[in-house]
Amino acid sequence: xxxxxxxQTQKFLFPHHLSFILHARPLRFPFDSPVSxxxxxxxxxxxxxxxxGLIYQREFHAGLQQLSTNDFLVLAGTFHGVxxxxxxxxxxxxxxxxxxxxxxxxxxxxxxxxxxxxxAWTLPNPSLPKTGIEVLETDRFRLTCFQTLTGTKFLLxxxxxxxxxxxxxxxxxxxxxxxxxxxxxxxLEMPVRCEAFDRHLATWMRGRT
Amino acid sequence: MTVYSFYIFDRHADCIYQRxxxxxxxxxxxxxxxxxxxxxxxxxxxxxxxSKRSADDDAKLVFGTVFSLxxxxxxxxxxxxxxxxxxxxxxxxxxxxxxxNIKFVMLTDTKAPSMxxxxxxxxxxxxxxxxxxxxxxxxxxxxxxxxxxEHPGGVGVNNELFEESLELFVVCMMMSGPASGExx
Numbered sequence: 001x002x003x004x005x006x007x008q009t010q011k012f013l014f015p016h017h018l019s020f021i022l023h024a025r026p027l028r029f030p031f032d033s034p035v036s037x038x039x040x041x042x043x044x045x046x047x048x049x050x051x052x053g054l055i056y057q058r059e060f061h062a063g064l065q066q067l068s069t070n071d072f073l074v075l076a077g078t079f080h081g082v083x084x085x086x087x088x089x090x091x092x093x094x095x096x097x098x099x100x101x102x103x104x105x106x107x108x109x110x111x112x113x114x115x116x117x118x119x120a121w122t123l124p125n126p127s128l129p130k131t132g133i134e135v136l137e138t139d140r141f142r143l144t145c146f147q148t149l150t151g152t153k154f155l156l157x158x159x160x161x162x163x164x165x166x167x168x169x170x171x172x173x174x175x176x177x178x179x180x181x182x183x184x185x186x187x188l189e190m191p192v193r194c195e196a197f198d199r200h201l202a203t204w205m206r207g208r209t
Numbered sequence: 210m211t212v213y214s215f216y217i218f219d220r221h222a223d224c225i226y227q228r229x230x231x232x233x234x235x236x237x238x239x240x241x242x243x244x245x246x247x248x249x250x251x252x253x254x255x256x257x258x259x260s261k262r263s264a265d266d267d268a269k270l271v272f273g274t275v276f277s278l279x280x281x282x283x284x285x286x287x288x289x290x291x292x293x294x295x296x297x298x299x300x301x302x303x304x305x306x307x308x309x310n311i312k313f314v315m316l317t318d319t320k321a322p323s324m325x326x327x328x329x330x331x332x333x334x335x336x337x338x339x340x341x342x343x344x345x346x347x348x349x350x351x352x353x354x355x356x357x358x359e360h361p362g363g364v365g366v367n368n369e370l371f372e373e374s375l376e377l378f379v380v381c382m383m384m385s386g387p388a389s390g391e392x393x
Contacts, residue, residue, distance in 0.1 A: 086297055089274065
């Protein structure tokens with residue numbers, strides 16, 4: 001009786017002329033719709049080897065400009081160089097001021113600046129190592145860069161409001177480790193042509209909400 | 210939040226103004242801010258990593274970076290896309306470009322909010338007011354619609370009024386903390 005009742009309500013909820021809602025649901029229109037922020041669109045993924053060469057490029061969603069392969073190669077090389085420059089642009093602050101930086105103008109009087117040894121400099125965030133660009137923001141997209149210890153760079157282009165990109169990045173890296181690095185036919189630093197990687201990446205990106 | 214440095218580049222890719230704030234000098238001497246590169250390169254002790262690079266070279270590197278990134282962003286996002294900022298583990302760089310291709314760049318700590326509005330305000334309220342509308346050499350305030358458009362070598366940008374108000378603006382921003390950074 002309970003089952004029958006449920007069936008009835010289901011029938012009532014989705015009459016034939018409204019059934020397109022059910023069918024339309026899996027299709028996503030990431031742009032122009034307010035839902036797009038919830039879906040967290042990933043536009044594309046680029047992998048750059050440690051020499052600045054493009055070894056993988058894949059688009060998941062339309063939204064960015066269509067570029068030729070040559071343009072992507074140029075882009076990878078440019079980003080590689082800029083990444084290195086941004087690394088070296090890191091401001092260095094006097095070691096004595098680092099600890100007093102949050103309380104500007106209150107206690108850090110002239111005494112600290114005079115007692116500071118002239119050679120002692122520190123980074124703004126001494127607990128973290130110096131890196132190049134990690135996140136770049138524009139009006140249209142957000143670029144997140146993850147550099148592995150071996151120098152390979154993963155670039156993810158996403159919608160600006162997308163959160164938890166590190167989760168996506170970790171998954172991409174995991175898939176890369178599983179299906180590219182463990183592929184016995186893959187040559188290091190060479191373009192990634194691994195069908196299993198493509199497939200798993202596509203499946204995971206599709207399943208992600 | 211902390212502001213580390215600030216640069217203005219004109220449309221010929223020249224750095225017409227640069228200023229650095231170091232946390233120690235903020236609470237120290239209340240001297241007038243200086244913008245000329247001579248005092249910057251001689252007055253400050255270079256760090257270990259940049260002993261061979263002067264403040265002038267830093268400005269060139271900053272320009273090269275924002276120029277490349279801006280072009281890259283336009284290529285990817287379309288002609289009307291704007292490069293806003295980037296962040297590394299140590300600092301954040303904010304970028305604002307006027308329709309006349311004057312570029313404003315500010316380096317802050319990583320926790321700083323978006324400084325786009327702040328840079329725009331520096332342009333509208335300080336740069337236009339004190340650099341464009343005041344004659345380059347005289348010290349008295351006379352609004353001059355015929356003042357030179359170009360500032361080769363930074364002449365006319367490093368006037369007292371502009372520097373003092375910029376100093377005030379940035380120090381206020383630093384004091385007010387990250388939450389109100391956009392509204393200052």
